[in-house]
Amino acid sequence: xxxxxxxxxxxxxxxxxxxxxxxxxxxxxxxxxxxxxxxxxxxxxxxxxxxxxxxxxxxxxxxxxxxxxxxxxxxxxxxxxxxxxxxxxxxxxxxxxxxxxxxxxxxxxxxxxxxxxxxxxxxxxxxxxxxxxxxxxxxxxxxxxxxxxxxxxxxxxxxxxxxxxxxxxxxxxxxxxxxxxxxxxxxxxxxxxxxxxxxxxxxxxxxxxxxxxxxxxxxxxxxxxxxxxxxxxxxxxxxxxxxxxxxxxxxxxxxxxxxxxxxxxxxxxxxxxxxxxxxxxxxxxxxxxxxxxxxxxxxxxxxxxxxxxxxxxxxxxxxxxxxxxxxxxxxxxxxxxxxxxxxxxxxxxxxxxxxxxxxxxxxxxxxxxxx
Amino acid sequence: xxxxxxxxxxxxxxxxxxxxxxxxxxxxxxxxxxxxxxxxxxxxxxxxxxxxxxxxxxxxxxxxxxxxxxxxxxxxxxxxxxxxxxxxxxxxxxxxxxxxxxxxxxxxxxxxxxxxxxxxxxxxxxxxxxxxxxxxxxxxxxxxxxxxxxxxxxxxxxxxxxxxxxxxxxxxxxxxxxxxxxxxxxxxxxxxxxxxxxxxxxxxxxxxxxxxxxxxxxxxxxxxxxxxxxxxxxxxxxxxxxxxxxxxxxxxxxxxxxxxxxxxxxxxxxxxxxxxxxxxxxxxxxxxxxxxxxxxxxxxxxxxxxxxxxxxxxxxxxxxxxxxxxxxxxxxxxxxxxxxxxxxxxxxxxxxxxxxxxxxxxxxxxxxxxxxxxxxxxxxxxxxxxxxxxxxxxxxxxxxxxxxxxxxxxxxxxx
Ligand SMILES: Cc1cc2nc3c(=O)[nH]c(=O)nc-3n(C[C@H](O)[C@H](O)[C@H](O)COP(=O)(O)OP(=O)(O)OC[C@H]3O[C@@H](n4cnc5c(N)ncnc54)[C@H](O)[C@@H]3O)c2cc1C
Numbered sequence: 001x002x003x004x005x006x007x008x009x010x011x012x013x014x015x016x017x018x019x020x021x022x023x024x025x026x027x028x029x030x031x032x033x034x035x036x037x038x039x040x041x042x043x044x045x046x047x048x049x050x051x052x053x054x055x056x057x058x059x060x061x062x063x064x065x066x067x068x069x070x071x072x073x074x075x076x077x078x079x080x081x082x083x084x085x086x087x088x089x090x091x092x093x094x095x096x097x098x099x100x101x102x103x104x105x106x107x108x109x110x111x112x113x114x115x116x117x118x119x120x121x122x123x124x125x126x127x128x129x130x131x132x133x134x135x136x137x138x139x140x141x142x143x144x145x146x147x148x149x150x151x152x153x154x155x156x157x158x159x160x161x162x163x164x165x166x167x168x169x170x171x172x173x174x175x176x177x178x179x180x181x182x183x184x185x186x187x188x189x190x191x192x193x194x195x196x197x198x199x200x201x202x203x204x205x206x207x208x209x210x211x212x213x214x215x216x217x218x219x220x221x222x223x224x225x226x227x228x229x230x231x232x233x234x235x236x237x238x239x240x241x242x243x244x245x246x247x248x249x250x251x252x253x254x255x256x257x258x259x260x261x262x263x264x265x266x267x268x269x270x271x272x273x274x275x276x277x278x279x280x281x282x283x284x285x286x287x288x289x290x291x292x293x294x295x296x297x298x299x300x301x302x303x304x305x306x307x308x309x310x311x312x313x314x315x316x317x318x319x320x321x322x323x324x325x326x327x328x329x330x331x332x333x334x335x336x337x338x339x340x341x342x343x344x345x346x347x348x349x350x351x352x353x354x355x356x357x358x359x360x361x362x363x364x365x366x367x368x369x370x371x
Numbered sequence: 372x373x374x375x376x377x378x379x380x381x382x383x384x385x386x387x388x389x390x391x392x393x394x395x396x397x398x399x400x401x402x403x404x405x406x407x408x409x410x411x412x413x414x415x416x417x418x419x420x421x422x423x424x425x426x427x428x429x430x431x432x433x434x435x436x437x438x439x440x441x442x443x444x445x446x447x448x449x450x451x452x453x454x455x456x457x458x459x460x461x462x463x464x465x466x467x468x469x470x471x472x473x474x475x476x477x478x479x480x481x482x483x484x485x486x487x488x489x490x491x492x493x494x495x496x497x498x499x500x501x502x503x504x505x506x507x508x509x510x511x512x513x514x515x516x517x518x519x520x521x522x523x524x525x526x527x528x529x530x531x532x533x534x535x536x537x538x539x540x541x542x543x544x545x546x547x548x549x550x551x552x553x554x555x556x557x558x559x560x561x562x563x564x565x566x567x568x569x570x571x572x573x574x575x576x577x578x579x580x581x582x583x584x585x586x587x588x589x590x591x592x593x594x595x596x597x598x599x600x601x602x603x604x605x606x607x608x609x610x611x612x613x614x615x616x617x618x619x620x621x622x623x624x625x626x627x628x629x630x631x632x633x634x635x636x637x638x639x640x641x642x643x644x645x646x647x648x649x650x651x652x653x654x655x656x657x658x659x660x661x662x663x664x665x666x667x668x669x670x671x672x673x674x675x676x677x678x679x680x681x682x683x684x685x686x687x688x689x690x691x692x693x694x695x696x697x698x699x700x701x702x703x704x705x706x707x708x709x710x711x712x713x714x715x716x717x718x719x720x721x722x723x724x725x726x727x728x729x730x731x732x733x734x735x736x737x738x739x740x741x742x743x744x745x746x747x748x749x750x751x752x753x754x755x756x757x758x759x760x761x762x763x764x765x766x767x768x769x770x771x772x773x774x775x776x777x778x779x780x781x782x783x784x785x786x
Contacts, residue, residue: 001380001448002373003680004688070372249765264768266754269761276760277698281674288677291374310670358666359659365669366656369642 003287009074016053016078023047024082026336032085032196033339039159039189039198045086049118054092058100062112069228069294073235073286080239080347083339085196087121087156089236089350093229095122098164101228102175102213102221111162123160123180124229125151125202126222132356133166135219140167140204142176146184147209150201155350157200158189164212165204166222173218175225176209183207194346196339223360226351227304231289234304234311237347238279238286241311244318244340245275248325255327268325275318282307282314302368305361312348312357319344380452383445387453390429391460396422400464411547411591419464423498432496433472440480440488441496447686451679470543471495471502475552478622479571482609487571491550503548503574505539505596506619510784512541512748513755515554515623516563516616517774517782520598522555522570533557533570533608535578535601543749545581545594548574552622554615559780566779567615570607577601588741623751636707636739638668641714644731648717655717668710675702697764701756704746711739 005013024044032038048054057072058064065071072092079088096115099108114120126133128140128150140149147167157163157180165176178185184207187200213221249272252263262268289307292300319340323330330337348354376384400419426432427441434450436442443449476495480488494500511517520537535555545551551572558566574581578601583591610618642665645656655661678698685691714736715722724730725737747753761767774782 001376001680001684002687003677003684005372245765249767252767260771261768263761264771266758266770269765269767270754270757272765272767273757273760276764277701280678280698281671281702284674284677284681285670287372287681288374288673291372294372295374297374305666306670306673309666310674313667313670355663358663361666361669362662365638365642365665369639 013074020082055116064116073290076235077239080236081243090156091122093232094124097228098225121160123157123163125154125165142169146206147204152201153199158198172216175212177212194342230304230308231293234286234307237311237315241315241318244322248322278314282310285310302364308357312354315344395460402466420498427497447683474625475502500549503544503551505551505553507541520555533603535598539596541593563779564616569609569615569618708743711736
């Protein structure tokens with residue numbers, strides 16, 4: 001047993017941090033935040049592609065680096081720390097993972113090298129309206145290779161080249177690969193809680209759609225993709241939660257009230273201790289998820305659910321209590337605390353809210369217990 | 372990150388499992404966690420001692436201690452593996468030895484001379500002698516350094532005896548312990564941290580009186596311990612005179628690792644209960660609110676388990692484990708209280724019944740509900756542990772002290 005990053009992985013993580021501290025400053029994040037016309041930071045995206053990160057887990061055969069998923073987790077943690085305003089998750093955790101999970105040799109050969117090279121942005125589209133989606137409720141339809149329907153919200157849908165869409169064909173669900181530059185696709189950029197990320201409503205009116213994976217297994221495949229994404233997202237959440245704690249801590253040491261550092265008051269000390277405890281538990285659950293993902297273990301659905309539940313809770317708690325620790329300053333646009341508060345919502349919702357994952361976790365435990 | 376056993380670990384696990392199958396007691400002691408022994412049961416203690424002796428013989432008692440002291444000379448991970456396998460066979464009994472082997476004897480090993488170590492380490496390891504920790508006093512438990520039990524030197528000779536007078540309280544197992552470590556005031560003129568000294572003590576010494584305290588959980592496992600002119604040779608001193616605070620830190624550091632073991636009640640136990648209870652809409656396990664809480668408990672206890680694995684990984688790489696270990700008891704104790712209460716409420720009106728013959732799972736949840744408050748206090752309260760995390764892990768300032776530079780005798784005191 002070895003329950004930590006290896007030395008090589010630590011090195012990769014340190015290098016990633018150095019790179020991002022310079023390349024993804026708060027000014028870069030705010031460049032996207034403050035400009036409604038921008039969905040992501042293109043120069044940063046190009047530089048990330050140059051680092052090879054987009055293809056970190058893609059096999060060498062498809063021009064990726066062929067590293068493991070744990071390396072990708074290490075990168076995800078660092079991206080989360082800096083609130084990176086790039087379509088990394090949509091492209092790497094969702095599109096690339098969906099292709100590697102269910103794609104035909106042809107589909108993989110066509111798209112994975114482009115992802116690795118940074119020439120292609122992805123998106124993953126399941127939701128059609130308020131409330132958690134269910135297989136039974138999916139309205140999007142495919143007939144004769146043409147997709148009709150509405151998907152909303154789709155993270156990075158406004159800039160993506162390809163989307164993986166959950167839809168029904170002859171009454172059974174499937175995943176479909178759609179070239180968003182083709183005919184019959186309309187995109188509308190949406191106003192969201194986290195303007196540092198792009199989100200769109202996609203309307204399909206007979207758009208060409210190619211099935212990804214077997215017919216009739218769309219909902220199960222979507223869940224399998226989300227299990228993978230959940231682990232990687234958990235590392236982004238963890239990065240954000242740890243950064244929030246650091247911000248709160250340094251403010252608690254600098255700020256004086258009633259003649260002493262606010263960090264000397266127990267109400268603040270215990271609050272930060274509570275954040276620390278939640279973050280550590282989230283880290284431990286995330287490590288287990290990383291192991292299960294990397295090893296392709298049968299425990300992945302349980303491990304991914306636990307990682308996601310713990311990380312979503314930790315980041316929410318850390319980001320809201322970081323604002324509280326900052327007092328009035330915390331409520332300003334100028335202080336970065338709200339970037340993390342916003343991002344904690346984006347990351348907690350993008351692959352389904354915590355309640356959905358808790359239910360998935362318990363139904364897995366039920367099955368395991370009954371067996 | 373590799374969660375599976377390495378080949379050496381597989382080999383160790385196989386060996387341990389085989390040994391346990393051949394040797395585990397048929398009728399194990401039920402005392403697996405401190406504070407849960409209930410009324411003192413000499414037969415139970417005898418079973419626990421026999422099992423401890425057997426483990427020592429097999430090299431499975433204190434697996435990480437050096438072989439020269441009778442330990443297993445093994446790695447922290449081996450110790451975890453053995454613990455997992457031992458839990459599976461339900462061998463029990465560790466509760467009597469947790470304080471001694473977890474805190475007192477490591478303190479003796481760090482500060483005593485070789486002859487003393489030779490005398491005590493082996494018998495403690497084999498379960499022949501039980502130790503207790505005499506730190507808390509009526510005047511201070513969180514504030515251990517406020518101890519006022521007094522030791523006065525009998526004469527000016529270099530090796531003159533000490534005479535102890537005063538009272539300790541909440542001393543777990545004092546009523547059956549053979550030895551203890553006691554922290555006493557040797558210099559009331561100095562500020563409180565600077566006038567303390569540590570001794571090991573024979574609990575049968577003349578002048579020691581142990582009075583069990585009736586706990587809210589019904590049992591009587593902790594005690595008042597009165598010292599009246601108890602004579603202690605200077606050779607029983609651990610560390611320098613007036614330097615006992617430093618010695619106590621070694622004990623307390625070990626305490627965080629020793630206290631906080633599982634209560635045996637977790638998400639899977641309450642899941643079993645929920646499955647067995649029918650409500651108007653199906654089994655209680657189908658209740659959405661309950662399922663959401665269940666997920667939280669699972670995530671917490673798995674998180675703790677994996678946090679322990681991270682600590683082990685750090686140890687096995689020769690790093691000092693991070694203070695991750697201090698979060699264990701905060702989470703475990705709070706969760707026990709929440710989970711036990713959720714179970715009791717799930718039983719609805721019946722939940723009030725605390726009779727093992729009637730209540731589901733032999734009233735284990737009712738038992739947990741009544742022991743959980745003690746777990747949140749023993750070995751550092753929730754509040755003190757949060758202070759430790761805030762100060763030692765996060766580097767936040769210590770609390771404002773009004774007692775730091777005041778002579779102990781002039782310190783303000785309440786009730
Ligand atoms: C089951 C059990 C077994 C025990 N076994 C032993 C044993 O074997 N040996 C031994 O020596 N002791 C033992 N204890 C004693 C235990 O260590 C103390 O009870 C504990 O440290 C609290 O001390 P206290 O009881 O004096 O409470 P106090 O210290 O008076 O605390 C009262 C309340 O004030 C809070 N408080 C105190 N100081 C602070 C602070 N600085 N900041 C914020 N809040 C604060 C506490 O958190 C608590 O809520 C045991 C206790 C229990 C319950």
